[in-house]
């Protein structure tokens with residue numbers, strides 16, 4: 001019994017470390033979303049978005065509420081908690 005409890009505690013802590021921080025996720029976003037995009041860029045800068053708008057856009061991509069091509073694949077890679085974390089981080093940049 002004791003051993004099983006330790007195993008469960010171990011899994012919980014491994015799991016919480018698996019959550020990525022908003023900052024480390026945002027580094028992936030900046031590969032495509034230039035902080036100062038060229039005027040004719042199809043990919044917008046994320047710097048003018050509010051936290052709520054970013055989070056909603058990511059959830060819409062993740063749950064196939066848009067016709068976008070690329071972002072749905074990216075958004076599906078993140079948990080809702082990670083989406084919340086990256087939206088909070090990006091809205092403060």
Ligand code: HEC
Nearest residue numbers: 025028029031032043044054057058068069070071072074
């Ligand atoms: C591989 C390139 C790429 C990466 C990486 C990427 N994006 Fe995008 N993003 C796009 C493209 C292209 C679009 C335009 C919609 C589409 O075609 O999917 C877009 C659109 C968006 C939009 C919608 C803009 C609007 O107003 O319609 C948001 C918000 C967004 N991305 C957020 C993010 C966030 C947050 C990340 C990091 C987790 C990220 N993107 C990573 C390429 C990328």
